[in-house]
Amino acid sequence: QQQVKQSPQSLIVQKGGISIINCAYENTAFDYFPWYQQFPGKGPALLIAIRPDVSEKKEGRFTISFNKSAKQFSLHIMDSQPGDSATYFCAARGGTSGTYKYIFGTGTRLKVLA
Amino acid sequence: NAGVTQTPKFRVLKTGQSMTLLCAQDMNHEYMYWYRQDPGMGLRLIHYSVGEGTTAKGEVPDGYNVSRLKKQNFLLGLESAAPSQTSVYFCASSLLWREQFFGPGTRLTVL
Numbered sequence: 001q002q003q004v005k006q007s008p009q010s011l012i013v014q015k016g017g018i019s020i021i022n023c024a025y026e027n028t029a030f031d032y033f034p035w036y037q038q039f040p041g042k043g044p045a046l047l048i049a050i051r052p053d054v055s056e057k058k059e060g061r062f063t064i065s066f067n068k069s070a071k072q073f074s075l076h077i078m079d080s081q082p083g084d085s086a087t088y089f090c091a092a093r094g095g096t097s098g099t100y101k102y103i104f105g106t107g108t109r110l111k112v113l114a
Numbered sequence: 115n116a117g118v119t120q121t122p123k124f125r126v127l128k129t130g131q132s133m134t135l136l137c138a139q140d141m142n143h144e145y146m147y148w149y150r151q152d153p154g155m156g157l158r159l160i161h162y163s164v165g166e167g168t169t170a171k172g173e174v175p176d177g178y179n180v181s182r183l184k185k186q187n188f189l190l191g192l193e194s195a196a197p198s199q200t201s202v203y204f205c206a207s208s209l210l211w212r213e214q215f216f217g218p219g220t221r222l223t224v225l
């Protein structure tokens with residue numbers, strides 16, 4: 001199964017709160033899991049990424065938690081700010097060298113209230 | 115460095131018309147991709163290329179053709195536009211299968 005299921009579809013958080021976005025996958029052959037941030041009218045930009053041999057990766061206020069046995073991974077945004085308001089996509093890379101493809105989740109629209 | 119650029123930014127077509135979207139990258143990346151983004155659907159891969167002169171089909175290739183005559187350019191063609199092809203199109207490039215860098219997108223409306 002090549003799908004990556006992302007939830008919630010939209011999220012509203014107060015400034016200073018924690019934003020949590022979840023993704024689930026079926027294909028155990030996926031080997032790289034990036035998160036992308038997209039502002040209106042712009043292309044997606046890589047935010048943070050993790051490999052399945054690591055359970056957590058933190059970069060500033062952004063943390064990926066990875067649960068290999070549950071085939072789930074999530075993005076946590078600590079101390080959420082209005083400037084974090086954007087659409088977030090999770091993705092998973094699958095295939096073999098020379099044929100890798102990225103499967104994207106359907107996106108989560110985050111709004112952080114001032 | 116301009117990164118990944120896309121031309122045009124907006125376009126309106128009538129059903130049956132054809133057009134070409136141009137993607138250019140100045141990062142010397144081998145791999146280039148075309149995606150379409152539709153509400154609630156995320157990003158879906160149309161075609162991709164792993165090097166100059168090579169192309170391959172992605173998840174939703176029907177109705178589109180591509181060409182990679184130069185390493186820095188990846189063209190997406192619509193042979194006979196249909197309303198179902200109304201979408202935002204993103205080009206991306208990457209160094210091998212690593213991080214993808216996306217362009218700003220082309221908003222296409224087919225009437």
